[in-house]
Amino acid sequence: MTESGDSFRFTCPVDVRFKDIDVGGHAHHSHALVYMEEARAEYWRQVVGRPHSEEVDYILAEAKLRFHRRVLYPGRLEVAVRVARLGKRHFEMDYEVRSAEGDLLISGSTVQVMYDYAAGATRAIPTEVARAIQALDGPFGPGGRPRED
Amino acid sequence: MTESGDSFRFTCPVDVRFKDIDVGGHAHHSHALVYMEEARAEYWRQVVGRPHSEEVDYILAEAKLRFHRRVLYPGRLEVAVRVARLGKRHFEMDYEVRSAEGDLLISGSTVQVMYDYAAGATRAIPTEVARAIQALDGPFGPGGRPRED
Amino acid sequence: MTESGDSFRFTCPVDVRFKDIDVGGHAHHSHALVYMEEARAEYWRQVVGRPHSEEVDYILAEAKLRFHRRVLYPGRLEVAVRVARLGKRHFEMDYEVRSAEGDLLISGSTVQVMYDYAAGATRAIPTEVARAIQALDGPFGPGGRPRED
Amino acid sequence: MTESGDSFRFTCPVDVRFKDIDVGGHAHHSHALVYMEEARAEYWRQVVGRPHSEEVDYILAEAKLRFHRRVLYPGRLEVAVRVARLGKRHFEMDYEVRSAEGDLLISGSTVQVMYDYAAGATRAIPTEVARAIQALDGPFGPGGRPRED
Numbered sequence: 206m207t208e209s210g211d212s213f214r215f216t217c218p219v220d221v222r223f224k225d226i227d228v229g230g231h232a233h234h235s236h237a238l239v240y241m242e243e244a245r246a247e248y249w250r251q252v253v254g255r256p257h258s259e260e261v262d263y264i265l266a267e268a269k270l271r272f273h274r275r276v277l278y279p280g281r282l283e284v285a286v287r288v289a290r291l292g293k294r295h296f297e298m299d300y301e302v303r304s305a306e307g308d309l310l311i312s313g314s315t316v317q318v319m320y321d322y323a324a325g326a327t328r329a330i331p332t333e334v335a336r337a338i339q340a341l342d343g344p345f346g347p348g349g350r351p352r353e354d
Numbered sequence: 355m356t357e358s359g360d361s362f363r364f365t366c367p368v369d370v371r372f373k374d375i376d377v378g379g380h381a382h383h384s385h386a387l388v389y390m391e392e393a394r395a396e397y398w399r400q401v402v403g404r405p406h407s408e409e410v411d412y413i414l415a416e417a418k419l420r421f422h423r424r425v426l427y428p429g430r431l432e433v434a435v436r437v438a439r440l441g442k443r444h445f446e447m448d449y450e451v452r453s454a455e456g457d458l459l460i461s462g463s464t465v466q467v468m469y470d471y472a473a474g475a476t477r478a479i480p481t482e483v484a485r486a487i488q489a490l491d492g493p494f495g496p497g498g499r500p501r502e503d
Numbered sequence: 504m505t506e507s508g509d510s511f512r513f514t515c516p517v518d519v520r521f522k523d524i525d526v527g528g529h530a531h532h533s534h535a536l537v538y539m540e541e542a543r544a545e546y547w548r549q550v551v552g553r554p555h556s557e558e559v560d561y562i563l564a565e566a567k568l569r570f571h572r573r574v575l576y577p578g579r580l581e582v583a584v585r586v587a588r589l590g591k592r593h594f595e596m597d598y599e600v601r602s603a604e605g606d607l608l609i610s611g612s613t614v615q616v617m618y619d620y621a622a623g624a625t626r627a628i629p630t631e632v633a634r635a636i637q638a639l640d641g642p643f644g645p646g647g648r649p650r651e652d
Numbered sequence: 653m654t655e656s657g658d659s660f661r662f663t664c665p666v667d668v669r670f671k672d673i674d675v676g677g678h679a680h681h682s683h684a685l686v687y688m689e690e691a692r693a694e695y696w697r698q699v700v701g702r703p704h705s706e707e708v709d710y711i712l713a714e715a716k717l718r719f720h721r722r723v724l725y726p727g728r729l730e731v732a733v734r735v736a737r738l739g740k741r742h743f744e745m746d747y748e749v750r751s752a753e754g755d756l757l758i759s760g761s762t763v764q765v766m767y768d769y770a771a772g773a774t775r776a777i778p779t780e781v782a783r784a785i786q787a788l789d790g791p792f793g794p795g796g797r798p799r800e801d
Contacts, residue, residue: 220518223544224382224537228375234712235373235685239522242682246521246577265681268717279548369667372693373686383563384540387533388671395670395726414532419566428693522682524675531671 213285213301214341215252217244221280232276237311238268240276241300244284245315248298253337266295267316274310281305288342291335292349294319294327362434362450363490364401366393370429381425386460387417389425390449393433394464397447402486415444416465423459430454437491440484441498443468443476511583511599512639513550515542519578530574535609536566538574539598542582543613546596551635564593565614572608579603586640589633590647592617592625660732660748661788662699664691668727679723684758685715687723688747691731692762695745700784713742714763721757728752735789738782739796741766741774 219240227233249255255262276282283303290297295318302311321328345351368389376382398404404411425431432452439446444467451460470477494500517538525531547553553560574580581601588595593616600609619626643649666687674680696702702709723729730750737744742765749758768775792798 219520220541222517222537223540224376224384226377227373228377228379230377233373234715235682235689237715238682238685239520242521243518250577265719267719268681268684268715270715272712272714279544368669369690371666371686372689383566384533384536386566387536388669391533391670392667399726414570416570417532417535417566417568421563421565428697522674522680525671526673526675526677528675533671 213287213299215244215248215287216283216285217247219243219282219284221276221278221282223278225276226278230275230277232278234270234272236276237270237272237302237313240282240284240302240311241286241298241313241315244286244300245298248286252341253334255334262320262322263296263317264320265315266318268313269315270311270313272311274304274308276302276310277304282310283307288338289314289351290349291330291338291343291345293329296330296338296349362436362448364393364397364436365432365434366396368392368431368433370425370427370431372427374425375427379424379426381427383419383421385425386419386421386451386462389431389433389451389460390435390447390462390464393435393449394447397435401490402483404483411469411471412445412466413469414464415467417462418464419460419462421460423453423457425451425459426453431459432456437487438463438500439498440479440487440492440494442478445479445487445498511585511597513542513546513585514581514583515545517541517580517582519574519576519580521576523574524576528573528575530576532568532570534574535568535570535600535611538580538582538600538609539584539596539611539613542584542598543596546584550639551632553632560618560620561594561615562618563613564616566611567613568609568611570609572602572606574600574608575602580608581605586636587612587649588647589628589636589641589643591627594628594636594647660734660746662691662695662734663730663732664694666690666729666731668723668725668729670725672723673725677722677724679725681717681719683723684717684719684749684760687729687731687749687758688733688745688760688762691733691747692745695733699788700781702781709767709769710743710764711767712762713765715760716762717758717760719758721751721755723749723757724751729757730754735785736761736798737796738777738785738790738792740776743777743785743796 221232225232225236285301285303287299288296289299295316297314297316299314300312301309303309319328319330339345370381374381374385434450434452436448437445438448444465446463446465449462450458452458468477468479488494519530523530523534583599585597586594587597593614595612595614597612598610599607601607617626617628637643668679672679672683732748732750734746735743736746742763744761744763746761747759748756750756766775766777786792
């Protein structure tokens with residue numbers, strides 16, 4: 206989980222909805238995962254090149270969230286996402302949710318595991334998926350972490 | 355859509371969640387449909403006898419809602435539901451959402467059409483489904499409306 | 504509730520979210536009210552000129568929905584909204600939710616009653632609010648319905 | 653974040669709703685935070701003794717989630733919650749979400765910071781709040797962590 210936005214190469218706009226707002230006057234904290242999901246799904250469509258939702262072939266194993274500032278309505282968020290670690294069967298993504306003014310509102314990370322729904326078992330990340338991720342967010346060194354060249 | 359609760363024979367408790375509450379301090383109005391759905395699904399499991407969610411073999415065609423009082427948190431709602439009209443391919447349900455104290459909070463109705471997802475087409479209500487509905491909420495006269503004997 | 508989109512003068516785009524989709528593969532039906540709310544709120548901000556959410560000074564009394572086609576993900580909806588009837592203390596709005604391709608997905612209407620939260624009572628629609636609505640969606644004749652000139 | 657349920661002294665039942673289920677056939681992962689919130693709010697009412705939602709006088713700063721098994725519908729969850737660390741201005745809670753059969757579905761933790769909404773600033777945990785937490789989940793040693801006696 207990082208807090209510096211300088212190395213995100215993919216962002217996705219997400220509109221806050223009135224219904225997101227809870228009695229405290231800001232978006233309910235569970236929407237952090239919804240905003241991040243929109244960016245992750247868009248990354249999966251545009252970067253990985255799997256346009257159909259039935260092709261979301263991973264499961265979410267972990268999530269970490271940090272709430273920096275309130276998400277207000279109305280507003281358009283910019284959600285930055287990147288693959289921070291690329292393993293054989295799993296990959297980790299980092300996120301930053303920012304206001305239209307650029308303020309960091311939420312940061313976080315999720316761990317996904319590739320899953321074969323038909324077989325009911327984890328599977329290796331397909332080569333073409335790994336290659337597409339590498340092309341945008343790589344290179345990744347030993348341990349799947351970004352290589353500091 | 356009725357407002358007298360005397361003829362409902364099936365009710366289902368539904369707990370209000372904190373997240374249901376919007377900035378106005380009461381449950382967001384779209385939750386009316388969620389509370390009614392919980393009662394409809396329970397009716398489908400217990401009265402119609404289809405315990406699995408994949409057996410929800412109808413589609414929602416229409417809904418009408420009237421908001422009488424605010425839904426507050428915390429609270430346990432009692433959602434009454436009945437089949438008000440039983441057609442050949444569709445059926446209409448009436449609902450009353452009441453507070454634990456018995457106050458009418460929301461009333462409404464929905465129209466469902468039996469649907470064959472595999473064939474992608476509407477279908478007749480299966481005999482055993484109609485019979486189970488008749489047994490609780492019937493008899494239904496010409497036009498599918500309850501018979502006033 | 505109308506189904507011809509020709510006389511709507513205000514529309515609002517709303518992005519479908521992955522989380523809107525239920526086990527049936529389409530947006531859960533309760534989101535109809537969420538999509539309409541986004542358009543209504545935007546109308547309130549842009550047409551009526553009340554930019555802050557705390558200035559949503561009405562309560563929802565009724566809603567009617569008709570589901571024509573499935574709402575799918577990903578997709579950008581166009582939600583058309585207009586005031587169909589302008590009373591002294593209440594107003595009725597009509598909606599059409601269309602796909603990016605222009606297909607009618609959901610139609611509906613809602614009834615709002617102006618409310619003074621501080622006093623805990625209904626109130627008359629303020630003159631400047633009625634005037635702004637008239638300017639876009641009027642003129643309204645006797646009974647608050649659009650005048651057919 | 654722990655995975656052994658033996659030391660939780662407070663649990664709260666939460667019913668899964670049909671609407672929680674996403675296109676994958678299980679509860680959308682963001683509901684993990686909703687289920688935990690229900691238990692946290694109930695703890696706040698019953699253990700801390702603040703029955704009104706306006707008395708939720710903390711803000712959420714962090715959350716961590718681990719997804720072990722799918723949350724299915726219908727079902728009643730048991731959500732266990734405890735204060736795992738009690739600081740001067742913040743406290744950390746651990747959670748376990750289990751199925752009716754006792755299977756661990758989700759585990760996680762959240763960090764809360766006491767907040768004075770009127771002053772717009774963090775504040776110390778009130779003595780009576782700390783005392784109530786100590787009585788159930790204490791004692792807490794240096795650093796706010798449970799004391800291993």
